[in-house]
Amino acid sequence: MEKIMTRMGDGFPVEMSESEIRSDLAAGTEDAADRGKIAPLSKEELQYLYDLFASPYRFVSVEPGNEIVLSYDGGALKIVRAAVNVDRVQAMQIHEKILGADTIELGHVDYSFKPVKPIVGTEQTALEQTLMVTHAPLFYGAMPNLGLYSQPDGPHPNPLDLLPLGKIDEARESYEMSVEDAVKDIVFVASAMYDSGADGINMDTTGAAGDPDFLAGLKAAEILKEKYPDICIELGMAGEFILGLHGELDYHGDRLAGMYPQDQVKMAEKAGFTIFGPVVNIKTSRSVPWNLSRAITFTKACCEVANIPIHANMGMGVGGVPMTPHPPLDIVSRASKAMVEICRLDGL
Amino acid sequence: MGDPLGMAISHAIASGMGGMRAAGDLVARMQMTRGMKIDQAKAYVADKLSIAVSDLTDPVIMTEIRQDLEIGSMYPLPGRFALPRSWVLTSTASDG
Structure with a gap:
């Protein structure tokens, strides 16, 4: 039987038979449906995915009319990290004029709100310089990154040191104090950048430190929305599942630990976010057909209940894109097309 | 991480609206300012x-x-937005 070339979740090429691909597509959607208590993909959607993987073309695209807009996390930094000798303002121009970017995003190299606070004036200057030479909507992006608020990087006792000692109440108290500090930093930095002319704030990789991290993002957005009713805030998540590192935190009565994207987006709406970016992580030991089917199942469920635009995260290692610094075009294009067309996305 | 060809460029070509080459930035603005779906x-x-x-x-x-x-173009339009000549002449005259 003819083999089809596809890839594993770490990007390595692999040849699979038709039955193996169909089996992985079915298993991927079932895994998401079981974990998220959501509907699996239909037979027609699985057939669409099979045809996509069986397609002989090196690069595929959405059909005309199905195009969406793109937003970025750490966009400018990816050029700087590649050791191309341009500064961030020039990187924004490259995104706008050369990479076909619909939006652009400025961020500090540390990409977290806390370290930006003492240098916010420098960031405002960079943002204002960028606005002078670009047209596209400009986000300022950073992460809540709650890990920076516990020792040795921050003021509060490290919960991950306290938990093994059985000091659960102390660990929870530390998380709660970290949330309050993070909210102040996010509001301070986001306000400064918005006052300087940012078209939007991108709160990225939210939930990386579990439910306290997610709560900090929600509380900060609520304050910002009250302060600036017209502000655009995009919420990008860190993973498909909110880890219960505290375990008992809630947002207006809804327990955050254990939430999947279709629940997370409702919290985002309640907090006042303008755009929501769900994340579904890659399992590197499984095939891309398995991963993409699983990612689309979660994302589709999120899109179906959302009242705000959805920009699914499809960077390296999420959304069906392999975990490799050089994502292969054959898989990125297939993942991009399938995610947009099955989920009816508003953006990526 | 993720190199620009593998990530930004691939998505832009596979699914994007083309940014300022087309109307991608304008459509994005309506999502950002009005919360509109695509x-x-x-x-x-x-x-x-x-x-x-x-x-x-x-x-x-x-x-x-x-x-x-x-409303913004990919390439500069030399001279398109220069000051009207009468403004320049008036300014010169007053200086003299």
Whole structure:
């Protein structure tokens, strides 16, 4: 039987038979449906995915009319990290004029709100310089990154040191104090950048430190929305599942630990976010057909209940894109097309 | 991480609206400022520009529209936005 070339979740090429691909597509959607208590993909959607993987073309695209807009996390930094000798303002121009970017995003190299606070004036200057030479909507992006608020990087006792000692109440108290500090930093930095002319704030990789991290993002957005009713805030998540590192935190009565994207987006709406970016992580030991089917199942469920635009995260290692610094075009294009067309996305 | 060719460029070509080559930035603005979903945002921008939704991703049509309406272009338009000559002459005269 003819083999089809596809890839594993770490990007390595692999040849699979038709039955193996169909089996992985079915298993991927079932895994998401079981974990998220959501509907699996239909037979027609699985057939669409099979045809996509069986397609002989090196690069595929959405059909005309199905195009969406793109937003970025750490966009400018990816050029700087590649050791191309341009500064961030020039990187924004490259995104706008050369990479076909619909939006652009400025961020500090540390990409977290806390370290930006003492240098916010420098960031405002960079943002204002960028606005002078670009047209596209400009986000300022950073992460809540709650890990920076516990020792040795921050003021509060490290919960991950306290938990093994059985000091659960102390660990929870530390998380709660970290949330309050993070909210102040996010509001301070986001306000400064918005006052300087940012078209939007991108709160990225939210939930990386579990439910306290997610709560900090929600509380900060609520304050910002009250302060600036017209502000655009995009919420990008860190993973498909909110880890219960505290375990008992809630947002207006809804327990955050254990939430999947279709629940997370409702919290985002309640907090006042303008755009929501769900994340579904890659399992590197499984095939891309398995991963993409699983990612689309979660994302589709999120899109179906959302009242705000959805920009699914499809960077390296999420959304069906392999975990490799050089994502292969054959898989990125297939993942991009399938995610947009099955989920009816508003953006990526 | 993720190199620009593998990530930003691949998605832009596979699914993107083309940014300022077309009307991607304008549609994005409607999502950001009004919270519009993609179909609503496209319809709104197309209506404002008096073009078909399918024209929004056409770089040839959109380049002409952008230049006519002066809403940003990919390349500089030398001399297009220079001060009117009468302003310059008036300024020179007053200096003298």
